Amino acid sequence: MTSIINFLNTVFWGYVLIYGLLAVGVFFTFRLKFVQFSHFGEMLRSIFQAPSTDRGGITPFQALCTSLASRVGTGNLAGVAVAIALGGPGAIFWMWVVALLGMATAYAESTLAQLYKVRDAEGNFRGGPAFYIAHGLKAPWAGALFSVCLIIAFGLVFNAVQANSIAEAVQGAFGIPKLAVGGAVAVLAGVVIFGGIKTIARVAEWVVPFMAVAYLGLALFVMVTHLSEVPAVFMLIIKSAFGLESAVGGVAGAMLNGVKRGLFSNEAGMGSAPNIAASATPNPHHPSSQGLVQALGVFIDTLLICLDETVME
Numbered sequence: 634m635t636s637i638i639n640f641l642n643t644v645f646w647g648y649v650l651i652y653g654l655l656a657v658g659v660f661f662t663f664r665l666k667f668v669q670f671s672h673f674g675e676m677l678r679s680i681f682q683a684p685s686t687d688r689g690g691i692t693p694f695q696a697l698c699t700s701l702a703s704r705v706g707t708g709n710l711a712g713v714a715v716a717i718a719l720g721g722p723g724a725i726f727w728m729w730v731v732a733l734l735g736m737a738t739a740y741a742e743s744t745l746a747q748l749y750k751v752r753d754a755e756g757n758f759r760g761g762p763a764f765y766i767a768h769g770l771k772a773p774w775a776g777a778l779f780s781v782c783l784i785i786a787f788g789l790v791f792n793a794v795q796a797n798s799i800a801e802a803v804q805g806a807f808g809i810p811k812l813a814v815g816g817a818v819a820v821l822a823g824v825v826i827f828g829g830i831k832t833i834a835r836v837a838e839w840v841v842p843f844m845a846v847a848y849l850g851l852a853l854f855v856m857v858t859h860l861s862e863v864p865a866v867f868m869l870i871i872k873s874a875f876g877l878e879s880a881v882g883g884v885a886g887a888m889l890n891g892v893k894r895g896l897f898s899n900e901a902g903m904g905s906a907p908n909i910a911a912s913a914t915p916n917p918h919h920p921s922s923q924g925l926v927q928a929l930g931v932f933i934d935t936l937l938i939c940l941d942e943t944v945m946e
Contacts, residue, residue: 654896668740669733672925679926680926682916690757690914693922699834705844720889722866722873723888725870725874725891726870727888727891732934732935735931739928742910743910744921745920746923747921750912761911762783762907764911779904796814845938898935910924911923
């Protein structure tokens with residue numbers, strides 16, 4: 634099993650996904666006329682708009698928090714450390730570049746999710762890549778295949794990674810058995826998940842801002858108390874990214890590992906965030922509104938939170 638997974642990881646993660654997602658990011662950046670820069674102010678305004686009178690979906694802020702709950706995790710915390718260890722400080726620069734390109738990808742996939750969303754029997758919105766693949770591309774078989782892959786990835790694989798990381802950390806810090814920690818995590822997650830999408834959104838609306846603000850506050854404290862060293866950190870990152878400073882992996886290593894960690898961190902193009910984006914009722918109720926919200930999610934995830942992690946490292 635290990636050999637098979639390593640082979641598939643080398644093929645998909647080493648070649649197909651890396652260059653494919655980068656190409657998509659570059660394409661949408663130019664095709665949408667650098668939407669991640671020209672409409673950045675509108676991204677902020679889209680989050681804090683008054684909730685729509687249509688109660689069929691969750692609010693844009695709830696959608697942002699729920700998608701951030703998916704994006705922010707081991708890809709940010711352990712991912713930054715791994716990128717630095719394998720590619721040197723310059724890998725962080727390429728994580729930022731990937732985030733800027735990923736903002737355009739996130740905008741496109743979440744806008745499409747809004748465009749092809751439907752109402753279920755209870756009046757709630759549903760949608761995502763499976764819907765716009767099936768209806769937009771007229772390929773129901775591909776939409777079904779995507780759905781199966783997404784269920785496997787987010788129902789089993791990603792959950793296992795996150796739960797294992799939590800169990801390892803708690804066992805190392807407090808000596809609590811992994812099985813007990815895993816069971817507790819499963820119960821807490823189940824209480825939220827079985828409440829439906831609106832319960833998930835309400836929990837994320839409270840938990841994610843607290844998590845982000847607490848983490849950003851800690852990082853700002855570190856930066857303020859070591860203010861004289863901050864410019865040197867940024868200069869080291871820039872120099873290492875272009876081979877002007879000796880680094881662990883050189884320019885190629887910094888770029889490759891930065892791109893990999895960046896894509897894993899922000900999940901742009903992975904097809905996870907559009908599912909929650911489709912459940913939102915933006916104001917104004919236009920597909921582009923939620924695309925802008927989710928593009929900002931990539932910015933917060935990889936540029937803000939990963940930047941703080943870099944400073945703390």
